[in-house]
Amino acid sequence: MTEPVAPSLAQPPLIEAAGIHTHYGASHVLHGIDFSIRAGETVALMGRNGMGKSTLIRSMLGLVRPSAGRVMVKGHDMTRAAPHLIARAGVAYVPEGRGIFPNLTVRENLIMAARAGASGQRDWTFDRVMASFPRLAERLSHGGGQLSGGEQQMLTIGRALMTNPDLLILDEATEGLAPLISREIWRIVGTIRQSGIATVLVDKNFAALSTIADRVQILVKGQTVFAASAAQLRAQPEVREAYLGV
Amino acid sequence: MELATFLIQLLNSVQYGLLLFLISSGLTLVFGIMGIINVAHGSFYMIGAYLAWSLTQTLGNFWAALALAVPIAVIIGLVLEWLVVRFLYTRDLLYQVLLTYGLILMFEELRSILWGDDVRGVNIPAALDASIRLTDTLSYPVYRLAISGVCLVVAGLMYWLIQKTRVGMTIRAGSVNREMVQSLGIDVKLIYRLVFALGVTLAALAGMIAAPVSSVFPGMGNQILIVCFVVVVIGGMGSVKGALVASLLIGLVDTFGKVLHVQIGGVHLLPELASMSVYLLMAAILLWRPEGLFGKHTG
Numbered sequence: 131m132t133e134p135v136a137p138s139l140a141q142p143p144l145i146e147a148a149g150i151h152t153h154y155g156a157s158h159v160l161h162g163i164d165f166s167i168r169a170g171e172t173v174a175l176m177g178r179n180g181m182g183k184s185t186l187i188r189s190m191l192g193l194v195r196p197s198a199g200r201v202m203v204k205g206h207d208m209t210r211a212a213p214h215l216i217a218r219a220g221v222a223y224v225p226e227g228r229g230i231f232p233n234l235t236v237r238e239n240l241i242m243a244a245r246a247g248a249s250g251q252r253d254w255t256f257d258r259v260m261a262s263f264p265r266l267a268e269r270l271s272h273g274g275g276q277l278s279g280g281e282q283q284m285l286t287i288g289r290a291l292m293t294n295p296d297l298l299i300l301d302e303a304t305e306g307l308a309p310l311i312s313r314e315i316w317r318i319v320g321t322i323r324q325s326g327i328a329t330v331l332v333d334k335n336f337a338a339l340s341t342i343a344d345r346v347q348i349l350v351k352g353q354t355v356f357a358a359s360a361a362q363l364r365a366q367p368e369v370r371e372a373y374l375g376v
Numbered sequence: 377m378e379l380a381t382f383l384i385q386l387l388n389s390v391q392y393g394l395l396l397f398l399i400s401s402g403l404t405l406v407f408g409i410m411g412i413i414n415v416a417h418g419s420f421y422m423i424g425a426y427l428a429w430s431l432t433q434t435l436g437n438f439w440a441a442l443a444l445a446v447p448i449a450v451i452i453g454l455v456l457e458w459l460v461v462r463f464l465y466t467r468d469l470l471y472q473v474l475l476t477y478g479l480i481l482m483f484e485e486l487r488s489i490l491w492g493d494d495v496r497g498v499n500i501p502a503a504l505d506a507s508i509r510l511t512d513t514l515s516y517p518v519y520r521l522a523i524s525g526v527c528l529v530v531a532g533l534m535y536w537l538i539q540k541t542r543v544g545m546t547i548r549a550g551s552v553n554r555e556m557v558q559s560l561g562i563d564v565k566l567i568y569r570l571v572f573a574l575g576v577t578l579a580a581l582a583g584m585i586a587a588p589v590s591s592v593f594p595g596m597g598n599q600i601l602i603v604c605f606v607v608v609v610i611g612g613m614g615s616v617k618g619a620l621v622a623s624l625l626i627g628l629v630d631t632f633g634k635v636l637h638v639q640i641g642g643v644h645l646l647p648e649l650a651s652m653s654v655y656l657l658m659a660a661i662l663l664w665r666p667e668g669l670f671g672k673h674t675g
Contacts, residue, residue: 193555217561229556231549242545243560293561 142205143168144297144328145190145221150199152182152189152352159185160352162199167330169296172323174343174360175332176374182352183332184226184301191223191299192216204248204296220248222295226302226332228286232275236266239274239285240292247294253325254291262318263288280311287318291327298322299330304338316342336374340364348373380510385631391520393627394527398582400604400611400619401534402575408614409551410568412464413472416479418601420576424449424583425592426487429496438501442584449580453573461572462565480598487594496592523585530578531620538616547571551614603630606658612671621669629653 143166152160160182167173177183188194190201192213201209203219217223231239240259246252260267263284269277277285283303290298303319304312316338323329323342333339339346339360346363348356350373356363363369403417427448431441460479464472499505500519507515538544550557550564558564583596590596607626611618633653661669 191559193559212563212565213555213558214561214563217559223559225556225559229553229559231552231556233548233552234545238545239549242542242549242562245561289560 141169142202144204145330146202147186147190148200148202150186150189150196150201152185152194152196154185154194158352160189160196163349163352163354165190165347165354167297167328170326170328172329172331172342172344174336174339174346175330175349176334176336176339176346177349178334178374181349183349185352186349187223187299187301187330187332190216191221217293218248220296222290222293222298224283224286224290224298224300224303226305228279228282230274230277230282230285230289232273234274235271236274236277236285237270239289240266243289243292245293248296251294254294256292259288259291262291262321280307280314283307283311283315284318287315287322291322295327297328297330299332301332303331303333312338334374336363336370380514381635383510384514384516385635386628387516387520387524389627389631390624391524391527391627392631393624394524394531395582395586396600396603396607396626397620397623398527398530399579399600400607400623401531401616402578403604404608404611404614404616404619406572406575407608408616409547409571410461410465412461412476412572413469414461414476414575415473415601416476416483417575417579417604418597418599419480419483420449420452420579420597421583421586421600422487422595422597423452423483424580425498425587425590425596426491426496426583427580428584428587429498429592430491432498438498438588445584446577446581449577450573452580453576454569456576457569457572462568465568483597484594493594495594498587498592500588517589519588523589526581526585530581534616543567543570603654606654608668610658610661610668612668614672615668615670618668618670625657626654629657 146166148164150160150163150165151158163182163186165173165175165186175183175186185194189196189199192201192208192211192215195210199209200207203211203216203221206219208216208219231242234242240256244256265281266284266288269281274282274285287298287300287303300319304315307315319329319331320342331339331343336346340363341360343360346356346358346360347354348369355373356369399417399421402420403414406412406414406417424445427445428438428441431444432438435441435444456479460475464475500517504519504522506518508518508521509515536544538547546557546562546567550567554564557567603626607619607622610625611620611622630653633650665671
């Protein structure tokens with residue numbers, strides 16, 4: 131008789147990318163990257179500008195076609211699957227620059243995305259998103275383009291939650307936001323994480339992520355140069371200086 | 377001009393304007409959402425008219441013909457998007473115009489093979505073949521009022537679909553950020569296919585209901601296409617609301633341009649000038665608002 135295995139280890143990772151190579155035209159952006167995240171985990175994907183963080187995310191989401199490598203979503207090969215199918219497998223994406231629909235109202239931005247999650251869960255409803263983002267509740271009939279940067283970010287996160295994901299990918303969640311607003315966003319990300327949704331946080335700044343992230347992976351010129359726990363990175367200021375310092 | 381005559385011309389211009397809207401709304405929608413300039417759009421109007429004619433001949437009943445022709449138009453739209461149009465989304469304007477121009481030639485040839493090159497007519501269905509008396513000598517055909525009614529209902533349904541439904545929200549969202557819509561788990565390709573089929577169906581429907589009042593003839597699609605492009609340009613590329621306003625405006629200018637005898641300094645403006653009125657209107661509006669009445673500013 132075999133020993134029962136802990137459920138989180140028995141389940142395949144939410145996303146598992148192996149040996150990803152991606153080209154933009156003639157330029158070779160990613161040089162064989164591995165990446166994975168399991169249910170409930172928070173992984174920080176870090177690196178300076180132009181090191182391939184967003185390209186890796188986009189390659190995993192089907193928005194960019196990797197030239198080599200494999201992307202598994204919950205154990206299914208979805209390497210060249212259409213982006214909407216990957217999303218429907220339970221992956222939500224908050225892109226850099228946020229990607230709200232400025233010609234739709236706040237309410238429309240949210241309800242157009244509403245659906246049950248990959249395993250039928252409806253944890254995140256319109257009302258729950260309203261309760262989590264009271265600032266949005268006050269601006270439901272505003273056009274998406276009339277919101278401040280911070281409100282737009284809340285709207286994109288709220289919209290992603292409306293799809294009831296198992297994994298939320300946030301690309302540069304606080305880029306260009308005032309410190310006070312940034313703290314508010316990180317507080318919300320913390321709440322999402324506690325609700326059991328796994329998160330990938332793409333960022334340049336370790337200070338904000340050090341207490342949230344379980345693991346950190348650092349990219350330099352399309353290659354992984356560091357992959358370990360957040361605690362290990364905290365203990366190695368020279369690594370931070372070398373790969374993340376300005 | 378007498379009041380009754382004026383009223384008749386006003387009703388005519390509204391009816392023509394609304395019919396134009398039915399055709400051009402699809403043209404502007406397909407441009408606004410998918411970025412496709414479809415010069416074959418007029419062909420769907422012609423196909424609709426010929427379908428109405430040939431099916432009325434076969435079935436002996438205009439309504440039965442309509443009931444069959446609408447689903448045929450939907451299928452033509454879906455198949456055409458899948459076969460041809462979806463390959464144009466990532467191509468530039470030149471490919472779009474070349475390919476859709478090729479479609480015009482193919483449709484005209486197919487029309488010639490299937491239905492011949494003669495001018496055809498469709499009888500006004502008996503239920504609507506009546507007139508409303510305005511004065512002792514003037515009356516207005518009920519069928520033309522019915523055309524306006526159908527167009528208004530369709531315009532209302534379009535408004536509801538685009539502004540009030542989730543599909544409509546997705547359509548509007550897809551027109552600004554296709555990638556983001558996909559990342560929310562929505563199949564944008566399917567949405568595009570449906571929008572294209574909707575545009576084809578509206579143009580074909582316009583051809584079907586117009587068939588009993590205008591004759592059915594080769595090249596009728598190209599004639600209407602030019603006016604539809606004027607509508608789309610005046611209204612603002614991609615704006616359905618703009619298409620509605622521009623259609624009504626063109627209906628008025630075109631109809632009254634033909635019946636009014638304008639005198640400037642004792643010189644009669646020739647009737648030839650009346651046929652230019654629509655283009656003069658377009659030129660004037662573009663000088664004032666280069667992006668059209670409801671168009672987006674493009675820098």
